[in-house]
Amino acid sequence: MTKSMRLAGLLAGVSIGAMAAGQAWAAESLQDVMKRRDLNEQDVLAAVKTYTPSGKRDEFMVFSSGGQSGDVIVYGIPSMRIIKYIAVFTPEPWQGYGFDDESKKVLEQGSKVDGRDVLFGDTHHPALSETNGDSDGQFLFINDKSTPRIAVIDLKDFETKQIVQNPIITSDHGGPFVSPNTDYIIEAAQYPTPLGHKFAPLDKFNEEYRGAVTYWHFNREKGRIEPEKSFSIELPPYSQDLSDFGKLGSDGWSFTNSFCAERYVGGIEKGRPPFEAGCSAKDTDYMHMINWKKAEELFKAGKTKMINGMAVISLDVAAREGVLFLVPEPKSPHGVDVSPDGKYIIVAGKLDTHGTVYDFAKMQALIAAGKFAGKDDYGVPVLDLKEAIHSQVELGLGPLHTQYDSKPCIAYTSLYVDSMVAKWDYCEGKVLDKISVQYNIGHLMTMEGDTEHPKGHYLVALNKLAIDRFNPVGPLHPQNHQLIDISGDKMQLLYDLPIPLGEPHYAVAIGADKLKPIVRYPFGTDSRTDSKSEFAVRPGSEHTDHKPGKVEVFGTAIRSHFTPEIVEATEGDEISFHITNLERAEDETHGFAVSRHNVNMSLEPGKTSSVTFKANKAGVYPYYCTEFCSALHLEMEGYLLVKPANFKGTGDLGKAGSTYTKADYDARVKANVDTQAVINSVVGYITSVNYKDFPPVVAMVEDATDQLGSAKGAQEKSEGFAAKQDWNNAMLWAEQWFQYQVKAADIGLRAKTYLEQNGAKPVSK
């Protein structure tokens, strides 16, 4: 309040926009708007720090898990606009994911579970691929806690390419996290179960229930996980939790923490205290320190047992061979976060008030000296907590997860119960600043904050409860991701982003300039295998194959028609549509849906996709383009005729609804000639400036040239029919000639606008 008043004084007489005389939109000055909208000076600064005008780009891109929505959420910083949801474990029709044959194969790698279809995932921890410990923008990995799986997303096209199911654990949490060069992706169990999805009663909990951590091998060349080159390590039946890989000096090691090291089994229905009591009774749980390079050697030497197709290093082997060590950690921790220099590991126990800073060198020295505090019940050596740590720093209530700044020794830890973020110096062991968030914060995230070179600038608080932050939308609220400026000494809240779908758990951010996705596919690409589709056809080669019980369509899509437009089948046939999008213009995606069938595809430029389904009932089923691709998008239609089994028809078309005369033809041609004059003037403008310096415009010009080539083909057909005085066909092909002109004009105008707005300069011809 006071600040606003001081501001009002300072700004008196200054009104942004007042000089834009005559423009009523600008009639309001900055102060007018501030007063009307009840904004203070801090709000104005936050607004200008985040507002991103039309066409301007974000500095960082965030990949957030969508929780039980089963997808990944992509948004920009500082604009905090969500740009894309990527379907991963849950079918999503806009993307055609789980609807076209190609993506179904990917989805089914994960969804076919013991004869059940599991059509959702509970995504938790996205991880970006790294090269030499820094994010490289090539791949994204994400896990599913509910059905333990890891998915691979290629950031070339933001599509899910592979899902691998974990064959030994029944619940996961601590993954994925990647090794510094993405050789391995970690996936740690959560709730203990018998390994290999077997049954054992709870009275065998200590003996037969187990945790585990899987090291999935990633082949960067292929862009795929290789299960046969992956291995797991059996762990005690503690509830394993988050993990992290060492880096630099600690490379070769990974760290996985746990809760419920009490190995408590609830049963409140029988009068026993619930899990939450028994699992939080002791003051410490265990961090697992794993020498994964040594484990890899054991795996390669065959010192594993096979469980359900997965090579597993037994708990006793891991303990005996120096692969596995335990260190106590304060109470029900969540994050275990290795510092950028690899020297420290910070653990925050949700029921403890400290950040505990483990010193990797001290732990290595203890191990080298064989100096252990004891062993756990499974024979695993346990290090002494006090000897393993650099310091413990009092942070607040419910510390949960830690991320790093670009400035040395600076860390940020979320405080769930306090609903705050603590900024602290983990070298000196002191708290530097705290900021309240709205409300209870789970994970937090800084820019590239878990790599060797965090980028500073911003922090996002991933709040688990939004409560009253947004306009009410019923009992189920959005989550609230809050953007915080960390560039100064004091943290400053900039923006509240509601998450409209899903309940994110964790997110990772990367400098936007590291992402270089493609804008179109090479002609005829099966995007899920990244190879040429065997079903792609060039224009003019479209065909429909009829075999007993099977109709197979090899078709194309281009503004604004499919080829073919009529497909006949017989009740009971299996039908496949393979459609190739012939477009080259950016963002010229076509869709393909068949009425009253579960058929929808998203065909981005260059892509070939297929759908296969049973025509189980006779009828007339329009198909159409589901993307508003052009002014005549509604006319981008066709008919699937599913005939009754015994139907005998002529196949002829009946009497035309409308017929045309020479006068119609002449009028159409005249209009087309006029239209061409308009197009020529646009072309004249474009070629009068340096359009070749603007790659998006070059692509538009290529596309417009395609359209004009098609227009010429239609014109020739039209003139051929006219020469034969077939005025009906002459008129209709002249109309089609016009349609191609319209598309060329559309693209041409778009190119002209782009050039005008982006400062194109005249060139001498």
Add this chain to the structure above:
Amino acid sequence: MTKSMRLAGLLAGVSIGAMAAGQAWAAESLQDVMKRRDLNEQDVLAAVKTYTPSGKRDEFMVFSSGGQSGDVIVYGIPSMRIIKYIAVFTPEPWQGYGFDDESKKVLEQGSKVDGRDVLFGDTHHPALSETNGDSDGQFLFINDKSTPRIAVIDLKDFETKQIVQNPIITSDHGGPFVSPNTDYIIEAAQYPTPLGHKFAPLDKFNEEYRGAVTYWHFNREKGRIEPEKSFSIELPPYSQDLSDFGKLGSDGWSFTNSFCAERYVGGIEKGRPPFEAGCSAKDTDYMHMINWKKAEELFKAGKTKMINGMAVISLDVAAREGVLFLVPEPKSPHGVDVSPDGKYIIVAGKLDTHGTVYDFAKMQALIAAGKFAGKDDYGVPVLDLKEAIHSQVELGLGPLHTQYDSKPCIAYTSLYVDSMVAKWDYCEGKVLDKISVQYNIGHLMTMEGDTEHPKGHYLVALNKLAIDRFNPVGPLHPQNHQLIDISGDKMQLLYDLPIPLGEPHYAVAIGADKLKPIVRYPFGTDSRTDSKSEFAVRPGSEHTDHKPGKVEVFGTAIRSHFTPEIVEATEGDEISFHITNLERAEDETHGFAVSRHNVNMSLEPGKTSSVTFKANKAGVYPYYCTEFCSALHLEMEGYLLVKPANFKGTGDLGKAGSTYTKADYDARVKANVDTQAVINSVVGYITSVNYKDFPPVVAMVEDATDQLGSAKGAQEKSEGFAAKQDWNNAMLWAEQWFQYQVKAADIGLRAKTYLEQNGAKPVSK
């Protein structure tokens, strides 16, 4: 550029935030930020006109279709933040939609289609319920073009309550639109097919293919469509398109336009010109004028035939009885939009350059005088275009859809090919302003712009192509919704909103103060039937019923445990979990997932939901809360034990993993007493201020009181065991006592923060 420079001059010496000395976040002045982020004065004004600080609310709420994602998107204006996706035709696990038994019943009303499962929709046109021609904020309706269906969403809780399938048409588009008191909801066909989902060959196109328009009757009391009180009108095989209801003087009439009145059937694969040519060959299509009040009389008089369970007024009856008239309209129109005063209907033909303003009074006079230009091939009277209109106004290339302003006679029309919005006066017939949008715009929307009282202020351009507007995310781009300030004479672009999931077609906006959703359900609500669930149980009454082949769990959820925590079943059993969320605190939603099964529920406070599934394979399956509901959310777990058929176990639990002593108990109790002191201090603060004036805080205090009540119960159990020197159970129940304290403290701190930030004032006790 020039403007920025002028601004820099004017603002010299003025730096917002400079007075906040010592705060490094504010070290940057407004000019610093403008320079760093390359913002001009217009950007700054747009930023402050849209930026909405944490906790502040939007003025308007938008409901946008999600296109082929099958859902509805809810966002706020002016912040342009998406607050919720509502699942409608596509299953969505975060909301449990299509996963819990209750919502499955709603989804399956729409998804069971001739023995096929159709698990997506192509949503097009959301419509808000109206009272006396104005939006009332009670219900939202949405159609599916792909499988003709209408869904009912209750804005009390933003959930889908009902889906009705259209039994006669195979493709729809022109709906839903509501009558001024929401008695009827219109759904018009798109691509002609034989009615009733029958087969007929294309040579019978003129004779057996038909359009239709359905008037669904809505029962506002029940909040449900009543199919038995609904009727349809058979229409000629033109491709019907958008519709609108008359209002005020034109109440009782509805209007549906069309394209492809040529009745052209393509076949490019056979050398015929494609649909797009033949469907756009003539200069006019037909607007259908329907006297629906007269049609309702015919329906009530039984002058209908039944097709597939739907009462249909035949085309010949409709033509003969004065229900149906046609008026030519320029070329391939999309929108048909009745003016706020009900006097005019504006049609924009995408291949014409005009907005055509029809005069309802003139058309009525022509009909009354029996003055027709002729009849179409189906005997429907056709009015003369020139005599039916008020004016035609040249707007630009590709006019598509029109919305109205709060100012009389002012309309806005989208121009697809020009990528512009035209502001014009339809009374005077002149264009007032144009603005470029990025890029090709389909529908547009003003605030309550299709009601009797549009609200002005803002317009949203629903652009179908974003192209280069946002950071690239691969070949599939987001859509771009642009917010435009229409409060002044000149339109001004304020904000670009990327749509991250789905391809919206149309949207409607409503004043935010008209929406009054609930924040919690009454105890034990089945939210899909809006009634008390038969499966709800009170705490203490939870039970598991075992019958041959069936296990039925009647359980509860509360921070942080389910009751029961252990459920036993046998391989092959059908299992039902019915869970009631006992929480009362706002936003305290719990989830429920069973590992490796397709089971996920969203349990908002008060809700009871169920899942039923087959335990087809023996194993140990953890179940857990999928929402991060408290600091001990991970410990909110249980085990579903699916035993092999012939398994005989003791059912005992084995040796405990950890045991506790009197010393542990004493330490725990001491900590609890200390914690209580903290809680008491928070309670002391809350009761020292006027917390009862803040309803959200009152709810928090109720919830915290619940938690403290539970804490007391656990304390009593603990003390009971201590009295018997059962230190193990005493310690564990003391731990549970502490857990309840933590939740009370969490809520208490949240309430304290709220009070501090919202200006609570001390009260005298």
